[in-house]
Amino acid sequence: xxxxxxxxxxxxxxxxxxxxxxxxxxxxxxxxxxxxxxxxxxxxxxxxxxxxxxxxxxxxxxxxxxxxxxxxxxxxxxxxxxxxxxxxxxxxxxxxxxxxxxxxxxxxxxxxxxxxxxxxxxxxxxxxxxxxxxxxxxxxxxxxxxxxxxxxxxxxxxxxxxxxxxxxxxxxxxxxxxxxxxxxxxxxxxxxxxxxxxxxxxxxxxxxxxxxxxxxxxxxxxxxxxxxxxxxxxxxxxxxxxxxxxxxxxxxxxxxxxxxxxxxxxxxxxxxxxxxxxxxxxxxxx
Amino acid sequence: xxxxxxxxxxxxxxxxxxxxxxxxxxxxxxxxxxxxxxxxxxxxxxxxxxxxxxxxxxxxxxxxxxxxxxxxxxxxxxxxxxxxxxxxxxxxxxxxxxxxxxxxxxxxxxxxxxxxxxxxxxxxxxxxxxxxxxxxxxxxxxxxxxxxxxxxxxxxxxxxxxxxxxxxxxxxxxxxxxxxxxxxxxxxxxxxxxxxxxxxxxxxxxxxxxxxxxxxxxxxxxxxxxxxxxxxxxxxxxxxxxxxxxxxxxxxxxxxxxxxxxxxxxxxxxxxxx
Numbered sequence: 001x002x003x004x005x006x007x008x009x010x011x012x013x014x015x016x017x018x019x020x021x022x023x024x025x026x027x028x029x030x031x032x033x034x035x036x037x038x039x040x041x042x043x044x045x046x047x048x049x050x051x052x053x054x055x056x057x058x059x060x061x062x063x064x065x066x067x068x069x070x071x072x073x074x075x076x077x078x079x080x081x082x083x084x085x086x087x088x089x090x091x092x093x094x095x096x097x098x099x100x101x102x103x104x105x106x107x108x109x110x111x112x113x114x115x116x117x118x119x120x121x122x123x124x125x126x127x128x129x130x131x132x133x134x135x136x137x138x139x140x141x142x143x144x145x146x147x148x149x150x151x152x153x154x155x156x157x158x159x160x161x162x163x164x165x166x167x168x169x170x171x172x173x174x175x176x177x178x179x180x181x182x183x184x185x186x187x188x189x190x191x192x193x194x195x196x197x198x199x200x201x202x203x204x205x206x207x208x209x210x211x212x213x214x215x216x217x218x219x220x221x222x223x224x225x226x227x228x229x230x231x232x233x234x235x236x237x238x239x240x241x242x243x244x245x246x247x248x249x250x251x252x253x254x255x256x257x258x259x260x261x262x263x264x265x266x267x268x269x270x271x272x273x274x275x276x277x278x279x280x281x282x283x284x285x286x
Numbered sequence: 287x288x289x290x291x292x293x294x295x296x297x298x299x300x301x302x303x304x305x306x307x308x309x310x311x312x313x314x315x316x317x318x319x320x321x322x323x324x325x326x327x328x329x330x331x332x333x334x335x336x337x338x339x340x341x342x343x344x345x346x347x348x349x350x351x352x353x354x355x356x357x358x359x360x361x362x363x364x365x366x367x368x369x370x371x372x373x374x375x376x377x378x379x380x381x382x383x384x385x386x387x388x389x390x391x392x393x394x395x396x397x398x399x400x401x402x403x404x405x406x407x408x409x410x411x412x413x414x415x416x417x418x419x420x421x422x423x424x425x426x427x428x429x430x431x432x433x434x435x436x437x438x439x440x441x442x443x444x445x446x447x448x449x450x451x452x453x454x455x456x457x458x459x460x461x462x463x464x465x466x467x468x469x470x471x472x473x474x475x476x477x478x479x480x481x482x483x484x485x486x487x488x489x490x491x492x493x494x495x496x497x498x499x500x501x502x503x504x505x506x507x508x509x510x511x512x513x514x515x516x517x518x519x520x521x522x523x524x525x526x527x528x529x530x531x532x533x534x535x536x537x538x539x540x541x542x543x544x545x546x547x548x549x550x551x552x553x554x555x556x557x558x559x560x
Contacts, residue, residue: 041460041461042431042459042462146328147328174456174457175328176326176327176485176524176525177327177485177487177524179327179524203458203459203460243459243460243461244460247529248529248551249529249533252530252533252551252555256559259555259559260559270533274536274540278540278542281558
């Protein structure tokens, strides 16, 4: 069962001079178990779209379905939808508030009315899924942790709700490279060991290239392109035209090809680029 | 010889008594007109250093001089902050007014600048950052990159000679980051001293000088080429190097004859296509 968005339109500031059509005829589908990257310039509609997915905002037109249930049709079902579609906001560490990591992660399950036993079990599982040693971390104050660790605690808080879909909005913003790798490495592992679908919203083309199965590119409220990272990043000029960057490796490959280098177009890693360049250089030197 | 606009002399700083030094014996001089990038993992001391320069924090030991003014001299506080203006990470936390031009006028108004002079400075600052046509807009309806350019214009309206930016692009998309970097390069070309703290190596590459901090110490200091060629060391400090530098060094290991300090795509492409 997927998340399905059909013919979505979303207007904000209706009736004012700032009326904006944030989403304009969006059709997308996210299947169970997928790892999808959502990219687009600021104001392209990414954040609006993910808020429609879990019913934080109602669509102006069109419908969103989560596993067959239409979002917003029956208000009583919103709670279930929000449990199924877990949303980790930007800078989620600002939402940590409890004295200990364990209490913070337990907040959601307790509010779901779960038993003490089930709550404890979920907290332990969620913290381990994001790479913590449960015993070592549970009594720590969330405020004493590093930036990357705080974020992992915040993600664990959403995982403890056992979502089927996990949406991460810019999970690495403001982190240093080591913190970025820490978060993304854990998300990747999480996706591998659980059946959760992950939707990663990111400005980092390098991160998207490394992780996801499919990329959805939004531009001015519309789905501009969809495809595998290799498909998408081989359209370097087009991505730059719509205000997005490309991984540096992709721009090296593009420039070399433009200058007559006979190498593959769809290269995303340093390793692959090295192999291809060596082949071409050696061929030329023969 | 250009003057040093910032002189940092054996500075140590700790936030609380029983903690480690956040800045642990740093000496550093910044020349007028220099574009310096400071990189380092979270907690390496780079933001603390910026706050020390701006006199938001005072050194536990050592001295900092901004244009000859001691940052621990109370009477010079406003002159120091006017000389070295600061721009922070989150654009939404530093804009105060409901209209763009009023926001930029806020600083000079508080300094008691004459109204005509304020008008002139605001217009000039807006033009410099390319935001003049947005002067009547409410800031909250601007994009992140535009908001940061407004924050930079606010510093320019104070006639600051030096602009210190603490991760100004962390919350921006690629085109917003580009806008901010282009604005900074333009200001630098016009003579402003720029001190940019960043987690993005592609931004650091564009500076004249890169300083790498770790655990409160300065570990590397040099041109981008001198610094980024030390891939293993940079990675040890929890940082990255540009992919092009990494690729070049991999190719060198395979026997290709290339310089180890390539930091820009164009350099590598030109050499390979010779």
